[in-house]
Amino acid sequence: MTYTAYMSPNGTFGTVRELSTGIAYEDVGIAPYVNFAFDLDGQADGGSNEGTYFELGVGPALDFPDSPVSLSSPVAIGLSVSDYYETGDQSDSFGFFQFGLVAGIPLPTAPEYGSWELSIEAKFIAFGDALKSINGADDGFEPVAVFGLSLGY
Amino acid sequence: MRAERPPFCGLVQKHVVAAIPVKYAAGGHRHRARLVRSRRNVAQNSPIRSRRTVSRAKKWEPREHMTTFGTKSTAAFGRLLVGALVAVIFEGLSPVATLAQDSNSQNISGTVSLDVSHAYFFRGIKKERQGFVGQPSGDLNFAIFRKQEAEGLHSVDFQFGLWNSLHTGPSGSGDGPATHVKTWYESDFFTGVTLGIDNWEAGIIYTSYMSPNDSFDSIQEIAFSLSIDDEDRFGRYSMQPHLLLAVEMNGEADGGSGEGVYFEIGVEPGMEILSGDASLSVPLTFGFSMSDYYENGDDLASTFGYFDVGIDFGYPLTMMALGYGDWEFSAGIHMLSLGDFLKAVNDGDGVQSVASFGMSVGF
Numbered sequence: 001m002t003y004t005a006y007m008s009p010n011g012t013f014g015t016v017r018e019l020s021t022g023i024a025y026e027d028v029g030i031a032p033y034v035n036f037a038f039d040l041d042g043q044a045d046g047g048s049n050e051g052t053y054f055e056l057g058v059g060p061a062l063d064f065p066d067s068p069v070s071l072s073s074p075v076a077i078g079l080s081v082s083d084y085y086e087t088g089d090q091s092d093s094f095g096f097f098q099f100g101l102v103a104g105i106p107l108p109t110a111p112e113y114g115s116w117e118l119s120i121e122a123k124f125i126a127f128g129d130a131l132k133s134i135n136g137a138d139d140g141f142e143p144v145a146v147f148g149l150s151l152g153y
Numbered sequence: 154m155r156a157e158r159p160p161f162c163g164l165v166q167k168h169v170v171a172a173i174p175v176k177y178a179a180g181g182h183r184h185r186a187r188l189v190r191s192r193r194n195v196a197q198n199s200p201i202r203s204r205r206t207v208s209r210a211k212k213w214e215p216r217e218h219m220t221t222f223g224t225k226s227t228a229a230f231g232r233l234l235v236g237a238l239v240a241v242i243f244e245g246l247s248p249v250a251t252l253a254q255d256s257n258s259q260n261i262s263g264t265v266s267l268d269v270s271h272a273y274f275f276r277g278i279k280k281e282r283q284g285f286v287g288q289p290s291g292d293l294n295f296a297i298f299r300k301q302e303a304e305g306l307h308s309v310d311f312q313f314g315l316w317n318s319l320h321t322g323p324s325g326s327g328d329g330p331a332t333h334v335k336t337w338y339e340s341d342f343f344t345g346v347t348l349g350i351d352n353w354e355a356g357i358i359y360t361s362y363m364s365p366n367d368s369f370d371s372i373q374e375i376a377f378s379l380s381i382d383d384e385d386r387f388g389r390y391s392m393q394p395h396l397l398l399a400v401e402m403n404g405e406a407d408g409g410s411g412e413g414v415y416f417e418i419g420v421e422p423g424m425e426i427l428s429g430d431a432s433l434s435v436p437l438t439f440g441f442s443m444s445d446y447y448e449n450g451d452d453l454a455s456t457f458g459y460f461d462v463g464i465d466f467g468y469p470l471t472m473m474a475l476g477y478g479d480w481e482f483s484a485g486i487h488m489l490s491l492g493d494f495l496k497a498v499n500d501g502d503g504v505q506s507v508a509s510f511g512m513s514v515g516f
Binding site: 007009011014015112113114151153 | 261
């Protein structure tokens with residue numbers, strides 16, 4: 001269970017307080033999970049009511065025994081249980097469908113400085129009508145690339 | 154914004170992490186050297202690992218080393234830093250790595266802390282003195298270079314972190330200038346390098362002071378610190394003196410008309426108490442404006458900023474289970490005597506008391 005306060009120091013959106021919970025099962029190949037999130041105060045969609053969000057996804061890993069690089073192909077669908085994706089007086093149930101490919105590349109750093117990893121992710125998101133309207137997008141499809149660097153120690 | 158504490162000079166053992174003067178307590182009056190208290194600080198010295206005890210067994214070295222700081226040592230440091238950074242990025246044996254392998258230690262440490270107070274003064278400048286002030290922070294320290302002997306240049310550390318100040322008083326509510334994220338008065342990013350040279354410690358720190366609730370405009374600052382561990386020379390009468398010079402590059406802490414330069418000098422004598430299970434120190438600090446640091450753009454300006462005297466108490470929580478980091482409780486009470494400018498900023502009150510409590514965990 002996780003409490004999150006989403007805040008915008010530059011004032012782009014109002015603070016949203018959320019409580020979320022979920023279950024993940026990683027011992028099977030596709031690593032399925034479900035998440036529920038409840039707006040306690042404020043709305044992520046900028047609508048008029050606090051909403052409830054539901055996400056269902058999998059994160060199957062692709063093994064390459066001779067390579068240190070890890071690959072996974074996460075797939076997720078985001079739904080509004082109530083008022084999470086509001087446009088005007090309407091509230092859509094379908095939010096988005098997303099699939100992608102994530103590569104994790106361990107960096108050859110000295111072990112005394114922890115485990116460094118570079119990650120590269122390409123994901124493709126298909127939006128429902130409500131999110132198309134909220135995002136101000138003409139089409140309902142958006143590719144997103146993400147690069148990251150992590151340190152574990 | 155915080156009031157600085159000088160870094161600790163003491164590097165009792167080769168892996169005691171050097172400090173950078175970045176952590177400051179509620180009220181900005183108390184100096185923090187949280188980065189000193191890495192897990193290795195705690196683990197390798199028993200049972201107290203406050204900064205005072207860290208500074209204990211430091212050898213006093215001949216004065217001639219002092220003169221090498223700005224010349225040969227500086228050049229050597231440049232070469233070492235470049236080499237060590239390359240070694241960090243690409244696997245190889247840096248001097249630090251070799252040392253770490255010998256002792257089965259690691260070269261990354263961090264600290265998470267929370268201080269609470271009823272007021273927040275930064276270098277004597279009133280930020281808040283009503284309601285509740287909570288100041289969470291976190292930082293990471295990378296030991297770039299270590300040498301077995303604490304002679305010459307024996308340690309180089311790189312650090313960065315975030316420091317925040319959350320207020321419920323006027324500066325953190327709709328009663329003041331705060332907008333949107335109202336309680337989040339301040340969020341600072343800092344990064345720097347600390348050098349341990351004999352029993353001296355020198356640091357250079359960049360800090361970006363930002364206000365998420367828009368109470369003040371962002372300030373970029375470069376600060377230079379120098380401190381000396383005089384424990385071995387003066388024993389129980391050691392003063393642990395420090396100097397700090399902070400140069401505003403963009404923005405002004407005083408809200409005045411020009412970027413200023415701040416100078417600070419202080420000492421912090423201390424002792425172990427409770428049979429060595431806790432530490433007590435009495436920091437004294439003077440803060441001055443070298444140029445435009447305490448001015449409001451009109452006729453009000455002061456060279457003398459403030460005098461701060463306090464009592465700081467540190468108590469490591471050794472009852473915490475192994476594997477959950479090194480916890481420490483701290484408390485302090487300070488009295489600030491403010492100069493003309495700061496007195497005016499503080500609603501005409503020339504004397505201000507600030508008490509605070511804190512908890513930190515090093516890992």
